[in-house]
Amino acid sequence: MAYDPDNIFARIxxxxxxxxxxxxxxxxxxxxxxxxxxxxxxxxVPKEPAETLFDxxxxxAQACIRTTRLIGIAVKKALGxxxxxxxxxxxxxxGQTVPHCHFHVIPCTAETTYHPHATVRADDEELRExxxxxxxxxx
Numbered sequence: 001m002a003y004d005p006d007n008i009f010a011r012i013x014x015x016x017x018x019x020x021x022x023x024x025x026x027x028x029x030x031x032x033x034x035x036x037x038x039x040x041x042x043x044x045v046p047k048e049p050a051e052t053l054f055d056x057x058x059x060x061a062q063a064c065i066r067t068t069r070l071i072g073i074a075v076k077k078a079l080g081x082x083x084x085x086x087x088x089x090x091x092x093x094x095g096q097t098v099p100h101c102h103f104h105v106i107p108c109t110a111e112t113t114y115h116p117h118a119t120v121r122a123d124d125e126e127l128r129e130x131x132x133x134x135x136x137x138x139x
Contacts, residue, residue: 023071028046028047037104037106037114053088
């Protein structure tokens, strides 16, 4: 999978495709996954164009980890879940479906039922409400 500058995350970063934002800084953007694996699923993407973590600069990787940690703490608090599942896939063979580096932040409990990746479209109003709760917990 080669980097495609017209992939959905690149379009979101350019502002030509919509998203439900949670957090943004100079190097990263976090937004709600519209096909969440579980309630509160947030994606963290670098603004740097990179297909995988291995293509990302060290600075970009550090920025992603900082933002992923920040979002994970806020998601855990906002959703009242004791655990947070964080994943990051590299290459189609690993299950990566968008050729832009990204991290999945998913709040969970031992009983969390996960939807298969990219199968169930969530309601935008519900996503906006969850995003507002997460933003309120960002410290």
